[in-house]
Amino acid sequence: VPPLARAAPADGAASAPPSPSPSSGCCRRGVGADEAPTAARPVATVLFFAPNAVLYESFGMAPVDGASWVATYARLGYQVCVWNARGYGRTGGGVPGPSQNAKDALHVAAYLAGRCGVPRLLLHGESIGGLAACGVAARLDATPSLRVALVADRTFSDLRCEAQYLTGLDAVAGLMQVVTGWRAADTDAVGSYLRATCPKLVANDCRDHMIPDAASLKSGVAQHRIFGAASPVSVSLEGDSRVADASRRAPPPPPSNMTIDAVNVAHLYCCVRHVRNCAEDEAARVRQRPFADDLDVEADAAGAILLACSLLYRVGTGGGQSLARACASGLGGCRSWVCAAAAWPGDAKLLSVESLGATNDRDSDDSDDDDAATPAASPSSAADGLRRLVEARREDLGDAAASVGFCAAFLSKLAASDTPRDAARFGDLAVLGCGHNAPWKRHEREALFGWLETHLPPGERDAMVVASG
16 A cells, blocks of 8 residues: 655645555445445545554454444444554555654545545544544544544553553653654643544543553543643652551641642542551451451441441442542542542533443453442542541541541542533543453443434445545
């Protein structure tokens, strides 16, 4: 396949990609046997941005009746365009990179809109493809003749942040720029997403094993909405809080002003960790008692801290995991949980998750399901339960009483937060439970179809698939 990206003509018009090879037949299931290879038609079209190292030729091997995005969208009536950026597969043109990928995709999008007359264009980017999809959405202006929508599917907030959380090495962010030459603006998906003015959807699985929740686009967008900025690098405790956490001691005194900000979130993280540490210690002591299985948590002194920890493992916001589970992944996970809870209230989430646990078909070998199948508690009900527990059993809670009290106060503040709803800028959130590589589950796809019917319906039910290189 000839290179996609060429120098733009003098008049600024995008050059057209070549027609698909008649001999290969890749991804052309909608074309009849007696029909000559042709360019895209003027119907609602999905421009799909593939995950890392996935070539468009591979879509030709997916079963027509399978759960692949090509087959799924084609069945809905969308035309689907899959493509290879420069440096991928048989496409020449140099070494791939975030900025080049977005420029290449912009040529394809301009070709579909300008040369083929596509009236509705859905930009669906999966994993690293989400970075390019956000970049195109930020640059592609909707017109009376073209409606655009964006689905950022299980992607990251910033490639530097993703690399740090995935490797656990803070130096990776600086090394990445030195080794690759990529600029900070090239790897920033949050900035591109926020600049896009079209309808947009963030799809996220908080237990994604490839993109930690703290590095997800969901987390970055939510932090930008609540804190005013998203950290492009990983975050960790500092000073006395870090020392207290490392030594399993009670956290230092809380901030004087209770607000939903980075300082209070860091203290919340310390408090949740301290409650969990105390509960683990108490559980170990209980197991050494005779008849340990007969523990009465309502009457036994040891039961107070176990009840508090249980509540923290139950409080959820529809993000797919509990507060305690989020804190177990680090301060970044806690920030992501809090900001998502404040940024996307229940009515702004595309999917609601009744269970906080992982399901059996996740593409992960993680079997640590402490909160699996646990009914979710709202922040307000959890705050009320923790507050009553402190009032009734402060002595039983010991030095964890202050931590439990702060958790109650923070969750109460969170439940009462009045973050302005700005759907036009921040979009909607789809909560997934399919892992990083597995297809979306049936109810998740159906919820997406409902969103598309509102923002970018397929219209004509005559689908085909176009491949370009």
